[in-house]
Amino acid sequence: MTDRREFRDLVSPDVAHEIIHDLPIASPPETVSLTSARGRVLAERIDADIDVPGFDRASMDGYAVRGRDTFGADEAAPVDLDRIGAVHAGATPDITVDSGEAAEISTGAVMPPGADAVVIVERTQEHDDGATVRVHDAVAPGDNVMIAGTDVAAGTRALGPGTRLTPREIGLLSALGVESVPVRGRPTVGIVSTGDELVRPGSTLDTTRGQIYDVNSYTIAAGVEEAGGEAKLYPHTGDDYDEMEQLLIEAADECDLVLSSGSTSASAVDVIYRVIESRGDLRLHGVAVKPGKPMLVGELDGSAYIGLPGYPVSALTIFRLFVAPAIRSVAGQPNPQTATLTGKMAVEERYAEGRLRLMPVGTVSNTVGETLVYPVDKGSGATTSLVEADGVVAVDPDTEYLATGESVTVELFSPDVRPPTLLGVGEDDPVFSRILDTLSNPRYLAIGSREGRRRLRNDVPDIAVVAGPSDRSLDTISLGSWKREWGLLVPTGNPANIDELSDIIEMNQQFVNRRTDSGLRRELDATIDSLADDRNVSREKLTQSIQGYERGAKGVESPARAIIQGNADTGLGLRITATERDLEFISLGTQQVSVEANPNRIEKSGVEELSDHLDSDTVNIDSYHGYEH
Amino acid sequence: MTDRREFRDLVSPDVAHEIIHDLPIASPPETVSLTSARGRVLAERIDADIDVPGFDRASMDGYAVRGRDTFGADEAAPVDLDRIGAVHAGATPDITVDSGEAAEISTGAVMPPGADAVVIVERTQEHDDGATVRVHDAVAPGDNVMIAGTDVAAGTRALGPGTRLTPREIGLLSALGVESVPVRGRPTVGIVSTGDELVRPGSTLDTTRGQIYDVNSYTIAAGVEEAGGEAKLYPHTGDDYDEMEQLLIEAADECDLVLSSGSTSASAVDVIYRVIESRGDLRLHGVAVKPGKPMLVGELDGSAYIGLPGYPVSALTIFRLFVAPAIRSVAGQPNPQTATLTGKMAVEERYAEGRLRLMPVGTVSNTVGETLVYPVDKGSGATTSLVEADGVVAVDPDTEYLATGESVTVELFSPDVRPPTLLGVGEDDPVFSRILDTLSNPRYLAIGSREGRRRLRNDVPDIAVVAGPSDRSLDTISLGSWKREWGLLVPTGNPANIDELSDIIEMNQQFVNRRTDSGLRRELDATIDSLADDRNVSREKLTQSIQGYERGAKGVESPARAIIQGNADTGLGLRITATERDLEFISLGTQQVSVEANPNRIEKSGVEELSDHLDSDTVNIDSYHGYEH
Incomplete structure (x- = not known):
């Protein structure tokens, strides 16, 4: 154990962000169908290629007329026009409206030649067995008609690059007849779990050998998907150099980013360290943040590599702070809007670390709508802390003491996290x-x-x-x-x-x-x-x-x-x-x-x-x- | 047009919610693998079936000892123990630690028989070519050891029914070895677009016939997926009774909920009305809300049916207000946390409707962090309003006037909607x-x-x-x-x-x-x-x-x-x-x-x-x- 690596050159979190930001995480744009585009991000601007509507369109049910024929018409002095036929939505008008004439028209139908306005049906009456239409309202040219190109004119900018596609944008794209859209790629993120003791869920554990189920691979894979990447799990490996090298190189070849995760064993971290140093470029070993000291960042065979700490809450914390923003940035996804909440410390806490501490916390609301914040998982590494903590409070290196009632910001583990409706403790x-x-x-x-x-x-x-x-x-x-x-x-x-x-x-x-x-x-x-x-x-x-x-x-x-x-x-x-x-x-x-x-x-x-x-x-x-x- | 249905019996929005809540939207639970469980909702509680860890586990690298052998040890008075071998993670211990002995142990390894504590490696030194371990620290039994079942005891409640699975819960499930989970089903929602003039994106438009691309089917399908349902698009149909009946019955047979959408034509709505009345049970026609008057709710061949208005913004508004909550409820999904924001009216508005008005609004933030809210799409039915409006403000039937600067709550069209970083207007x-x-x-x-x-x-x-x-x-x-x-x-x-x-x-x-x-x-x-x-x-x-x-x-x-x-x-x-x-x-x-x-x-x-x-x-x-x- 004498060749154990010491992580003495801890860099600041800001420098770590920069180093990760500069990693070569590639992710070429792709084209997806409109029906699977929700949540994706446009890679290019989309201009309208057609007018919407593509024709002068009746926007109410009623009668297509020449506006000037109705001038002065009202309840007391209606105007009678000759009813010359009807135009339905989806049909080509086979009539022309001349002066003194009216054609029945449905919402969405093409305005027949000659007509320039629609009188709504409620302001009309048919007479003479439908031969005459009595009009009780004056309309100006253009009334109740949507002129071609009024909604969207062909050639105009419809959506800009970087637009996240929600139901609204998908609606606009369908109006433009766009059936497939160029979107930002989702980076492929390989997850290599290290530790001879790890077993996949679904397999049987041999506890006499100290086997445990792999947690971090699944937590982090879900986090990768949440951030807009695609996760790919690799088989676990122990601390054999050749095996580790082969696995990391395979993952680097197949993925845009490789994360290692799972083991808390110093020897496995050490082996990864040596693989990255010999086959790639190690750019960071150790960040001045607790947890996160054993974090590695580098490049391996042209792909990006980041090593996460072993404890589940630590791994998720470091992933959330450093890795998720990088994945979102490559995928073009905005930062989640609700990833934080503000609360008050429910207890006091003292710190002596002298470096940024990401304190896992649980939250509970009181009856006046405040959120109270209490620390959980003081270094236990327990899996249950995953669901007992809602997020982390970043405690500044200079902060030695947080008083009860002090206001803190909780960075939630994911935007979906909610304080529980009831916090119970006991038997x-x-x-x-x-x-x-x-x-x-x-x-x-x-x-x-x-x-x-x-x-x-x-x-x-x-x-x-x-x-x-x-x-x-x-x-x-x-x-x-x-x-x-x-x-x-x-x-x-x-x-x-x-x-x-x-x-x-x-x-x-x-x-x-x-x-x-x-x-x-x-x-x-x-x-x-x-x-x-x-x-x-x-x-x-x-x-x-x-x-x-x-x-x-x-x-x-x-x-x-x-x-x-x-x-x-x-x-x-x-x-x-x-x-x-x-x-x-x-x-x-x-x-x-x-x-x-x-x-x-x-x-x-x-x-x-x-x-x-x-x-x-x-x-x-x-x-x-x-x-x- | 004389048999046009009049929607005179408008019900209140609360009654509409109740009627929709009581619709028979079935969605049986299903089992999904852990890797595709993110965002799903547990259908049943999950109890731990195993202890985590399943064995007494070293939680630090160091030496496994009997705690009592180290009593009194410190820097000044270290204790020497015989080094009898090593235990690695993933291996069965082949040694027993007797009094006066120590075994090297890695984090995660099984505690060897006889040992009850771990001295961390930093507080030890090897001597005599590794035959002796000098211990500089006293440890009590249990120190740096995680006793079997401490993290999770077999038999305890791990996650309750209704839990939404984020990366955290997925981590806990993997720790328990759960590879597949029972989750709430996603209701299948059929979307029938009505209107002879509608064409699917990707097909060519014949504008002389007044064809337009179908918007609502795609907007609503994306909304259905966002709410946790599965959308299924049906071919569009006009106002032919037999064709409409066949299509609606087919959709009702294949789906848990059928939505009709697309046409603003009164005759198509009328045909649907008659189909539901003759083949199902019409429970609501018309809600006292603007837009939304032509909304239909009923049952059709054992499935639920809801008809949406035709204008895109109106359809999305009514979907969001009445349909999305029903889908979320069936899918077990919580209401989105960030579906509202509070802003100030940027302009004044007057109302005379006497019924609830859902006013589409755009938002813009000023330099002091306030959100200003302005109305868009005053009944134009334009598609562009979809991306120009961020949500709706519900204006009470009694409200006749909203002053500039008055505080209003915007219900966003989807939780992902953000006010623009820049609002520009002009040439x-x-x-x-x-x-x-x-x-x-x-x-x-x-x-x-x-x-x-x-x-x-x-x-x-x-x-x-x-x-x-x-x-x-x-x-x-x-x-x-x-x-x-x-x-x-x-x-x-x-x-x-x-x-x-x-x-x-x-x-x-x-x-x-x-x-x-x-x-x-x-x-x-x-x-x-x-x-x-x-x-x-x-x-x-x-x-x-x-x-x-x-x-x-x-x-x-x-x-x-x-x-x-x-x-x-x-x-x-x-x-x-x-x-x-x-x-x-x-x-x-x-x-x-x-x-x-x-x-x-x-x-x-x-x-x-x-x-x-x-x-x-x-x-x-x-x-x-x-x-x-």
Whole structure:
């Protein structure tokens, strides 16, 4: 590990933008049919090649006349004209309107020779079995007629180069008879994932070998398409030099831009570094931004190359900041209009990096329409941060402190991102999890009851779901509660004949506990405390005898899954889980689960929606096995 | 025309929304691959089926150790451990870490049995040729390790139904190994265009029969796709009952929703009316909204049917207001976030309709970041209004007057619509038309010099391009000017031997003039005035002898095109047009064209961009034939 590359020459973000801007990302224009042109960008100006309309066109249903024949006509003094026939839309007029004559005409029809105006049908009456038309209105030449070329004159500029084609422009192009249009090309972006441990979704994971599913390739591919490029995924590779070189050269030959992504391994980055240096031109290694230090930029066999960091949120952040604008620029796409929102810090934050920090944040709106902003994913690299963060706040290198309430701008991960309608935190509970399915756009962070209570006190979430014993009372408003039966899960048939809690202490069974942040674990701990009191021993004396007690699993279903997979004999869980997972259940008690609302958010529509749902008779919580409302 | 249907039972827009909401627009969910899931909406909740990570995972490069072996270690008092081997990402550990031992480990690798923490490589040194690792930092169990299931625990709710899939959610799904996802279906929307005069773009128009290209089918198809549906175009039909019935039934059988669109003809609407009444269920005919009176809503053979008005802007407006929300609702798509903007009326408007009016408006921003809003397309039905209007302002039935400066909300035609960077009005000039191609996102309305001057005085546009004599001076700032040579265009070889203006008076030639709003026409009128003075006759005496003098063509190229098509002997035009179109040219003078800026907009970036361009040496206006800078 002594030849590990150090990224000492960090360039500023502005310089990185310039270097990326100067990369040779080619993308020749192409011609597409009008029906597939939506969202594309014109490569050239389009001039009208025809007059629209191409003829003098009646713009109302009525009678084609000579305007001067109607001068002075009104309700009191109508004028009678000879009705000489009719002209319909789509037909060549076979009549000529002379002085004293009128021809019935439909909207869109060609004005017959001789006529210069249309009297609308509502201002006329037919007489003499249709031989005479009585006109109650005077019209001037040109009235209710659209003269040829009035809408668009042939030869005029219709749309300029760089115009993004929305339904409106597509309508104008169709009026001009344009069936195919020259548009800016979509750059092909190859995505090479690095890391021997990566597997494509759909394949089976071998977790004993440490395999994980590839995340960045899919996130970035979707980002590429969103920015107007075409993504092409390449097979993953490890840190073998020859393999990496072959793959990168293949991608560079086939694509306009190559992105590498996926691995956090320094050795893979190092191999890429050497490939670019030997087969291309490395122009940047390291940007003074957090995250993003290991970013590489260069040229490889005539194509552009950019290496992204490995953590999913970091990769998307760097992609969004540096790569997406380059793709949009090549594709001619404008920057998305709604890629930012302004909010207030919900908490305070301190910084010591001395370089630009792109802080991933979640957002939540309060009842007065403000957006509150809170940091997520402090370097954990978790995939869930992808959906828990809405975007990033760029914190200046000079900023050491952001106060609660300070105004910040959130650069959203994509223009479609919306703050959730409801931000909930707290206990992992299967009933609440199903209730979430009925709400519009909720976000729920299952961080456990204790942490849920803490955050609710800090006024960030809208609600907390709490269960189990607590030392502090909450100044909150209860929206509803239900009971859940908890106990021990065992395999079908209960092979070890576990009957009560003390059995797992004495029988030396492999037990799966929950983490101490869960209300369920706190309930178990309290029960063990009572048992210890009864036996007049310390709690530790008992828990040390329970194999696996100290290591808690995160999810409410985790112990059940460990038992099903044969990795455990028993675990802490709920009756509902046992029923759903076909396990047997030894009940140890019931526990109340409450939904507690932040008193400042009680009027927020997402909170009202949840409250209505909890109040509603249509919610039958009893239908969830083993629960009492 | 006596059986024409009268739409007397107009319903309110709210009732129309309800009726449309209750239409049976079916769209069953489907399963798509993760790579084509972007922008789709989940039909079901997705629970995690695996733990992420699936194993205890090193989250840094370093050494896997037992945390308790490092207690108390620091720079001053390092701890030496035996280096027993290495574990790489993607490999199964083949070693066990016992007390006093350390194993090299890469980020992402499986923690070897026995180890419970990782010391990062920067806090270690190898000694004794790699046999010993000196640890300078104490780590607690769990440090730099991501425990299995910490990121996502198997069994937990990952994404709820109704979630729109952006790159972030696609990343989470790939982490869970999900390769295909159940998404809401995209309703198939059939578009039937009515009108015998309609022709598809790409076909040749027969203008003698009054043919025009179909606009609404393409505008609405693009709108359908934008809203999340799939558009299917049907052949156009006229007002024959059997043909219409067959086409509508075919579309109803193949689609979830049928839209009719295209014709303004009352007889075609009437035929549709009768088909729906006899083969389906007509639920609404006429909404109290302008435009939109002829809107029909019903059911036809189990599918939904909606009829749109005929004018392009009206059709798009009604589509956007009533149909797009229904399509989005069926497709599960949220309403676009940026479909509105707030602006101030740039002019005053009066209303007398007594029903909701959807006023098409254009927008322009001023230098203090406000958006000014002005009405366009006052019922003209012009196609160009599609690109001249940015959206509509809904004016309440009770509103009789909107004052200049009054705040209004513009509902944009689509979320991608942006106010232009520069709003220009005035003369149709080929040089300026090319200059527009170099600007970012300009909008130019070629309404002629006189109307251009008037609007600039009213403070709506940013600039006006003016040419020819004017009665009033402008209080404006000139950004630049050039000269253009004007005169008579004649066919190659000048068959009628026209040498000067008086020839067209005496020779009885068919002449094509320009409209009186153009500066070019005003120049010709002034020249004829001089000639009349010379001859001591009235101007009318002379112009009555010029065949075609009174009827002016709109576009600067229109006279040239009429000559090329053999419809005229001579016409008013510019030398540049003659050169470009291979016509001969009889010069009658030169005329200055000036770009005049609104003094209140001089600092607007679009005006600065134009000004820089006009100042720039790189603009060689001389390269346009026949022009002097």
